[in-house]
Amino acid sequence: MALVPRPSISGGWQRVQIPLQVALYVAFFLLAEQLVDRLHLPLPANIVGMLLLLALIMLRVLPLNWVKAGSRWLLAEMLLFFIPAVVAVVNYSQLLRVEGWRIMLVIGISTLLVLSATALVVDRVYRFEIWFAQRRREKGDE
The missing domain is CATH 1.20.5 (Single alpha-helices involved in coiled-coils or other helix-helix interfaces)
Structure with missing residues (x-):
């Protein structure tokens, strides 16, 4: 089975794509915060925002590719928050x-x-x- 190369994304778009996707996450959080305040929901805004994002992806309103690169970047950078604890355990x-x-x-x-x-x-x-x-x-x- 031969691997089919993926079409490469231009360098300029790739540099803009991740910040745009992270801005989309921030927009979902701000929208969710407004919903929680106005509807007096018993859930925190970050959970409501994730549920909104999940619903839009499941309903195919928002394509998964539009959020994939930003989420991968955030997950990769999240490791930075755990480095001090890991260093302490190792040291x-x-x-x-x-x-x-x-x-x-x-x-x-x-x-x-x-x-x-x-x-x-x-x-x-x-x-x-x-x-x-x-x-x-x-x-x-x-």
């Missing part, structure tokens, strides 16, 4: 082997403490709002 592998369980224990306990404190604050604010709404209703009835 301190001996420390992680010896003290790794303690580090994971501290991370786990601190995560539970943050989640618990957040839940407690949300619960207290919610109870305060209920109390405040009841008090306003009682004053309105008088």
